[in-house]
Amino acid sequence: MTLDEICRLLEGEFLSGQAKRGEEVSIVGATDLMSDALAYMKPKSLLLTGLANIQVVRTAEMADLKAVCFVRGKQLEASVIEEARSEELPLMRTPFPMFKACGILWQKGLNPCF
Template identity: 55%
Template sequence: MKLKEIEKILGAEIITGAELREKNIEMACGSDLMSDVLSFMKSESLLLTGLTNLQVVRTAEMSDLAAVCFVRGKKPDREIIEMAESKNIPLMTTPLPMFESCGRLYQEGLSGCSEYKR
């Protein structure tokens, strides 16, 4: 699924990395615990999270994630956006809560990190 499709399904706004709209997202994961993200997420996947701090971008950088989407209308501050820009990690924000975001994406056919088979 392309980033731009996720943008549409979630009614999301791309905060940074709009030029990567065509990027392919293989799977997704929803978590507010970065250790879990580091432990279970596969590279090239989308992280949905309610956390907005620098560690989210750091975690995405370490795990080679494809993009991060903040849920429930959360918007990161300038510092976070700048770090994401420098690491080439697209950030987006959706007004939907986590449960609704996961539900819609799953229904539209995006896989979770444990189901995905390479």
């Protein structure tokens, strides 16, 4: 599924990295703990998180994640978005809570990171 489709399903918006919105993702990890993301997430996967600080961008960079989607319409500091831009990392934001976002994407056949 492309990032664009995911963004549409979650009624979200892009905050950075729109140029990569046509890229595909098939694996999703949902966590607010970055160590968890670092330990279990696969390269090129999508991180769903309710954590909204600069370390989310760092984690995505270190673990070669494809994109990050913030849940619950989290507000982000401009510096976080700026950092994501310079790392060419797509950031999305959905108004849905984590539970609903996971439910929708899981039903569309996206896979978890085991």
